[in-house]
Amino acid sequence: MDPPSSRPPPRELVPATRAPHPFPLLPSGPRRGVRWYGVLSFWGHLQHFLASAIATNDIDARDWMTPDEPDELVARVVERLGGEMRARTLVEGVGRDVWIDFLADTGDDPGVAEAVGALLSREYSARDPSEPSRVMALPRGDVLLVGGDMAYPVATTDEIHDRLVVPFNRSLIGAADGRPRVLIGVPGNHDWYDGLDGFARLVRRRVVELSAEEERPSVVTDARTGKRVRKVAAWAERFVQGKSVSQRKALVLEGYTPVQGASYFALPLAPGLTLLGLDRQLRSVDFRQRRYFQRVLDERADEHLVVLLPDPVYAFLDPSPTGLAMIEALGLDLEARAHLVLSGDLHHYERLESGASTHVIAGGGGAFLHGARLSRERVAVRPRVEWPDEAQTLALLARVPLHVAVGRAGLIPHLVMTLFFAPTLGIGLTFWGTRGSVEGASAVAAAFAAIVCALIGGWRRGRFLKVAALALATGVVVGLVPLGTARGVAWLVERAGLTFGPGPMAAIVLGLAAFVGALAFGGYLVALAATGLESTQALTALGHRGFKHFVRLRVRADGAGVDAWVIGLADPLDPGSQPSLVDSFAWRAVDQSASESR
Numbered sequence: 001m002d003p004p005s006s007r008p009p010p011r012e013l014v015p016a017t018r019a020p021h022p023f024p025l026l027p028s029g030p031r032r033g034v035r036w037y038g039v040l041s042f043w044g045h046l047q048h049f050l051a052s053a054i055a056t057n058d059i060d061a062r063d064w065m066t067p068d069e070p071d072e073l074v075a076r077v078v079e080r081l082g083g084e085m086r087a088r089t090l091v092e093g094v095g096r097d098v099w100i101d102f103l104a105d106t107g108d109d110p111g112v113a114e115a116v117g118a119l120l121s122r123e124y125s126a127r128d129p130s131e132p133s134r135v136m137a138l139p140r141g142d143v144l145l146v147g148g149d150m151a152y153p154v155a156t157t158d159e160i161h162d163r164l165v166v167p168f169n170r171s172l173i174g175a176a177d178g179r180p181r182v183l184i185g186v187p188g189n190h191d192w193y194d195g196l197d198g199f200a201r202l203v204r205r206r207v208v209e210l211s212a213e214e215e216r217p218s219v220v221t222d223a224r225t226g227k228r229v230r231k232v233a234a235w236a237e238r239f240v241q242g243k244s245v246s247q248r249k250a251l252v253l254e255g256y257t258p259v260q261g262a263s264y265f266a267l268p269l270a271p272g273l274t275l276l277g278l279d280r281q282l283r284s285v286d287f288r289q290r291r292y293f294q295r296v297l298d299e300r301a302d303e304h305l306v307v308l309l310p311d312p313v314y315a316f317l318d319p320s321p322t323g324l325a326m327i328e329a330l331g332l333d334l335e336a337r338a339h340l341v342l343s344g345d346l347h348h349y350e351r352l353e354s355g356a357s358t359h360v361i362a363g364g365g366g367a368f369l370h371g372a373r374l375s376r377e378r379v380a381v382r383p384r385v386e387w388p389d390e391a392q393t394l395a396l397l398a399r400v401p402l403h404v405a406v407g408r409a410g411l412i413p414h415l416v417m418t419l420f421f422a423p424t425l426g427i428g429l430t431f432w433g434t435r436g437s438v439e440g441a442s443a444v445a446a447a448f449a450a451i452v453c454a455l456i457g458g459w460r461r462g463r464f465l466k467v468a469a470l471a472l473a474t475g476v477v478v479g480l481v482p483l484g485t486a487r488g489v490a491w492l493v494e495r496a497g498l499t500f501g502p503g504p505m506a507a508i509v510l511g512l513a514a515f516v517g518a519l520a521f522g523g524y525l526v527a528l529a530a531t532g533l534e535s536t537q538a539l540t541a542l543g544h545r546g547f548k549h550f551v552r553l554r555v556r557a558d559g560a561g562v563d564a565w566v567i568g569l570a571d572p573l574d575p576g577s578q579p580s581l582v583d584s585f586a587w588r589a590v591d592q593s594a595s596e597s598r
Contacts, residue, residue, distance in 0.1 A: 010123045012135055013581035016387055016568050020395040033109035033368060034152045036540050038410030065262035067292050070274070073267050076205070076259045080182050081142055089268040091557045098269065099139055102551040104147025104344020105188070105363040107155070107163030110221065112545050113366045115572035117171030119579055120144075120550055126565050129586040138552050138565055142181055144256055145275075147344035148188025148310040150199060152367060155191040157248055160198040162221045164366070165251050169217040172254035183256040186277045187263050188310045188345060196263060202251040205258045210250055217254040264289050266296040270559035273589060274300055277308040278326050285329040293330050304338055304589035306562065311345035312361045314352055316535045317379035340562060340587045342551070346370050346536075349387040349549055349566055349582055354380075358587050362566065364549035371396060371539045375532030385583040387568060388547050393539070397526050400538045404522030405515055409541040417517035420448060421482040421510060446479025449517075453524050456537060463533050470533070474524040478517050485513040548572050549582055561588035 068076070075085045078093030087093035101120055107113055124138040151159040183203060191199040263279040276293060278285060313323035313334070323343070327334060334341065335355030344363035347370040352359040363370070371393035372386050373379070388396070403409055454471035486509045493500060500508070525538035549568035556563065566582040 010125045010137065013124050013126045013565070013567065013579060016580040016582040017570050018389060018392070020391040032111060033543050033545065035408070035410035035543065036153075036368075037404070037412040065288075067262040067288070068260060068265055070266045070268050070296060073259065073265055077143070077182050077184075077267070080180050080257050080259065082180060089270050089273075089559075091270040091555055091559070094142070095557075097557045098143070098555040099141045100143045100145050100553040100555065101141030102145045102147065102342055102362060102553060103365040105149045105347050105367040106146070106365040107151030107160055108367045109545060110163055110167045112548065112572045113164055114167035114170050115569060116366045116548050116550070117168035118175070119548070119567065119569050119572075120168075121172050121175035122579070124552070124565070124567060124579065126581055126584060129563055129565075129584045138554075138567075140177075140179075140181075141552060142179075144181060144183045144185075144253070145308065145342075146183070146185030146203065147308060147342065147363070147365075148186050149190040149344065149363075149367065150187075150202060152190060154193040155187075155198045156194045157198045157201055157251065160202055160251055161218060161248065165202070165253060166218055166221050169219045169252075169254045173217065173219065176255055179255070181256050183253060183258045184260050184265065184267070184277070186279050186308055186310050189282055192282050198251070199263070201248060202253070203258050203260065205261060206250065208249075214249050215252055217252045264292070266293065268300075269306065269555045270557065272303050272559045273306065273555070273561070274303050275306045275308065276330070278310065278330075280310055280322060280326055284322070285326050290329055297330065305332070306340045306342065307332070309341060309343040312343040313341060313359055314354070314361075314381050315346060316373040316532070317352075317376065317381055317383065319380055338587075338589050348372060348547065349385070349568070350383045351385045351566075351583055351585065352381045352383055358585070360551065360564070362549060362551050364547055364568065366548060369396070369539050369542070369544040369547055370536055371529075373532055373535050374530050377532075385566075387549070387566075387582045392547075394530075396542060396544055397529055397538055400526050400542050401519050401522035404525070404541050405519035407518075409522075409543060413518040413521050414514045416452075417478075417481075417514040417521075418510060420445065421513045421517065443479065445482060446475040448475075449478035450475025453521075456525075457528055457534050466531065467528075467533055470524065470527050470531070474520060474527075477520045481517045481520065482509075482513045485509055485516060545573055546571050559589075561586065563587075 071088065074087065074090055074093060077090060078087060079085050081094050083093035083095065085093065090098050103116075103120065106116070121140065123140060125135055126138055128134045128136050149155065151163045153159075185203050187196055187199045187203075265275075265277045267275040267277075269275050274296070276296070278289065278293075307327075307330075309323060309326055311322055312320055313327060314320060315323065332339065334357040338356040339358075341357060341359045343359075343361050344365070346361050347363040347367050348361070349364055350359075350361040350372075352361075369388070371388055372383075372390050374390055374393060374397075376382075404413060407414060450471045453474045454467055457467035457471055489505070489509050489512060493505075522538075522541065525534075525541055528534040529538040547568065547570060549566055552565045552567060554563040563584075563586050565584045568580050568582040569577055570580065571577040
């Protein structure tokens with residue numbers, strides 16, 4: 001490692017691209033991210049349902065946690081950073097500004113994660129949002145603040161290890177500078193699908209002494225697809241036998257020490273400014289946190305807050321029931337009192353201002369992209385900055401139907417279409433020329449497809465009729481696919497003068513029908529996104545790797561507020577892609593009118 005004096009000064013960040021087509025139609029290289037309609041991800045969806053059922057029965061991992069007293073947590077962090085442990089706040093303990101890197105929604109494609117780890121490990125320079133004429137250095141954060149959803153589809157120990165820890169360590173070890181840093185954060189819903197086991201092994205402070213080998217940062221992936229299948233089989237065997245399955249005692253990120261004792265915390269940052277981290281599990285803020293945070297807030301009634309939530313108060317520009325419930329559980333008035341609200345969960349960047357408070361949604365830590373909301377006729381808030389924006393999102397949505405149809409999102413839609421079209425085609429072909437049988441087969445297919453599409457679109461109040469209309473239209477199209485495909489193939493074969501036996505003919509018709517049905521399904525997802533009825537499913541299916549980012553925060557030593565720079569990488573797998581400045585702003589606890597943006 002070069003001594004600091006010999007390193008070139010960090011290059012000033014340039015504004016992020018706003019071009020609508022910054023990516024190739026079909027990205028090169030292997031696809032190692034989660035295919036959300038893939039067969040191997042089905043176990044993740046199943047574990048989601050099981051975790052939700054367990055949560056409904058009030059079996060809660062937070063029962064064994066001991067939340068840290070704010071003063072104790074400050075002392076633990078300051079001790080690691082080498083400051084004055086008796087200080088009441090973090091900036092007083094280290095005697096300077098404190099730098100925090102905020103990152104959420106991380107482990108998906110390992111290649112993307114490695115690029116994000118490299119992005120996080122660098123120092124940058126950029127213009128001071130309070131003094132735009134001044135260029136200042138942006139050092140690596142003293143604290144890595146994580147906003148949940150460590151890995152996908154379920155944040156198990158193995159998935160976090162392979163999709164987050166190993167690729168991050170490959171970048172962090174090369175950028176090691178010997179400075180001590182701490183790791184702190186809250187879990188998201190994907191962390192709870194595993195009962196917080198993986199989350200605790202990474203983020204919870206060590207309660208037992210570990211060996212040197214156990215504390216060594218891992219850089220080798222050991223759960224490739226074949227091994228993962230064998231691990232699932234071995235787990236099932238030991239479960240039946242009533243035996244336990246051994247796990248890593250700890251997940252270690254190079255250079256970072258976990259410091260928290262529970263999945264929620266209160267950390268005094270500066271005089272008059274405290275960071276609260278909440279955990280809503282899969283439903284709501286529990287009674288333990290209500291009591292804990294109420295006591296903290298009573299003791300710090302005059303302070304302003306930086307609030308870290310596992311999901312945002314505003315989701316796709318409308319109020320989020322879960323986000324609002326968390327704020328109400330703490331009794332916070334975000335409209336009248338200036339707070340800075342940080343969250344992930346949605347995999348894009350947005351900065352919103354509502355009342356006196358600023359909301360930052362930054363879920364670009366490595367997971368698939370969600371994009372911006374397109375239909376904005378009756379939204380509750382308007383974004384000050386977003387990345388990707390509407391034009392970029394629209395350009396990406398245009399790729400979804402073909403992406404789904406060719407199987408790059410997974411083969412579950414094709415399997416469902418095949419299983420359903422096979423008997424439908426059998427009915428129609430068996431009674432070929434009988435009008436009632438043909439119409440009956442199409443009606444059954446249409447009804448089934450409409451019901452499935454309606455469930456995917458959701459039945460929320462105020463949009464029932466729109467979702468039902470789109471679902472019915474898609475159902476009609478899907479209902480016409482099998483017999484329409486059969487007639488079309490028969491016509492083409494006859495015109496070409498070809499001859500096929502019943503078996504090959506059935507296989508051709510069925511395969512083509514499954515392709516066309518998947519294409520129609522992809523079109524339905526795009527229609528939901530374009531109308532603003534459901535903004536996640538389409539780009540989740542696309543699994544786009546771009547628009548990754550994190551937020552570098554400076555907590556001012558004078559306690560006046562926080563300065564922030566959002567640092568992004570448009571295409572993390574393109575060797576020529578350079579870090580860029582997505583947004584910068586100055587949040588002031590007292591005078592929000594003084595805030596400035598890039």
